Amino acid sequence: MKVKTKNLIIVSSYTSYVLLLTFLFIISIPNVHADIISRGYHGIEHCFQVSNLNEYPEYTFISRSFITNIAESVWVNEFLDNNACTKFHRGIQKLQICATKDKINVQELTDANLQDKACSNVLDIKFAGIVRNSNPTQRVVDVLSIDEITDTSLDIKKFKVIYTYDSGKVEELPYTNQDIRPAVPIPSVIFAGRMWIVLSIGALLAIIFIIIWKFIKRKNE
Amino acid sequence: MNELHIQIIALALTILVEFFIVLLVLKEYKWNTILLYVILINLVSFPLAVNFYSFQVLTFFEIELSVFVLEYFLLGVLIQERYFRVGMTILFANFVTAVLSFLFI
Numbered sequence: 001m002k003v004k005t006k007n008l009i010i011v012s013s014y015t016s017y018v019l020l021l022t023f024l025f026i027i028s029i030p031n032v033h034a035d036i037i038s039r040g041y042h043g044i045e046h047c048f049q050v051s052n053l054n055e056y057p058e059y060t061f062i063s064r065s066f067i068t069n070i071a072e073s074v075w076v077n078e079f080l081d082n083n084a085c086t087k088f089h090r091g092i093q094k095l096q097i098c099a100t101k102d103k104i105n106v107q108e109l110t111d112a113n114l115q116d117k118a119c120s121n122v123l124d125i126k127f128a129g130i131v132r133n134s135n136p137t138q139r140v141v142d143v144l145s146i147d148e149i150t151d152t153s154l155d156i157k158k159f160k161v162i163y164t165y166d167s168g169k170v171e172e173l174p175y176t177n178q179d180i181r182p183a184v185p186i187p188s189v190i191f192a193g194r195m196w197i198v199l200s201i202g203a204l205l206a207i208i209f210i211i212i213w214k215f216i217k218r219k220n221e
Numbered sequence: 222m223n224e225l226h227i228q229i230i231a232l233a234l235t236i237l238v239e240f241f242i243v244l245l246v247l248k249e250y251k252w253n254t255i256l257l258y259v260i261l262i263n264l265v266s267f268p269l270a271v272n273f274y275s276f277q278v279l280t281f282f283e284i285e286l287s288v289f290v291l292e293y294f295l296l297g298v299l300i301q302e303r304y305f306r307v308g309m310t311i312l313f314a315n316f317v318t319a320v321l322s323f324l325f326i
Binding site: 196197199200202203204206207210211214 | 228260261262264265267268269271272295298299301
């Protein structure tokens with residue numbers, strides 16, 4: 001009877017263990033809302049520049065951003081300022097740069113009007129304007145570079161990315177793969193994170209080992 | 222002193238405080254057994270608490286509550302008896318460490 005009661009306690013402990021892990025898993029999932037930054041994250045500036053716009057003074061440049069949000073997916077057309085860093089909209093998916101020698105005004109910035117302009121290939125953009133609170137990055141600037149403009153096409157590439165950190169440190173990394181934004185891992189955070197995970201799993205395994213060892217010991221008594 | 226050093230010192234202090242409190246209540250157990258258990262349960266709960274706190278996933282109170290539930294469960298399954306006393310001990314130990322961390326944070 002005593003052994004049965006003990007076994008019942010151990011079984012109920014394992015049930016509690018599963019329930020507890022489920023509870024911890026559920027509460028550890030950050031809240032995700034369409035237009036709200038989840039707890040544990042914050043917004044930083046993410047913008048882009050075209051490094052050599054000044055080399056083409058006869059052209060007017062227009063950026064076309066494909067933005068997806070909870071309500072709709074739209075192309076947003078804007079004039080590009082030579083020196084300014086153009087902010088990426090939240091929900092940015094794609095970017096296209098168009099150039100024209102014609103004088104056009106804001107009202108004429110429609111998709112139909114831009115069809116006959118020299119437009120680049122569509123670049124995939126991953127929004128980097130939301131980071132974890134532990135991330136010291138303050139600003140991310142994607143720098144693009146125009147290789148060539150013809151009457152019907154514009155050849156553009158992602159050139160480099162400039163990270164500015166809370167400490168004021170600035171780091172520039174060239175794009176080696178057009179699909180992946182280069183990033184620098186933050187060594188102290190990575191090391192600390194891994195160290196704690198290893199210690200935590202090691203301790204959990206040791207606890208499980210002790211419980212099994214005690215269980216076997218009792219069974220043999 | 223960087224963040225990692227502060228975390229290690231905080232862990233060491235938590236283990237020390239909890240060890241003495243658990244040792245005072247669960248007198249019938251050997252001190253080295255208690256020390257081993259307290260180290261193990263804190264190695265599991267501390268990284269969770271630190272991550273929840275630094276990423277602001279949970280509030281201070283929610284973190285302390287989660288740590289209490291986790292440590293009570295772990296110490297309970299390790300000792301496998303006197304669950305009420307274990308619960309009260311862990312509750313008191315965590316209350317003391319929470320007050321200390323609240324004072325020093």
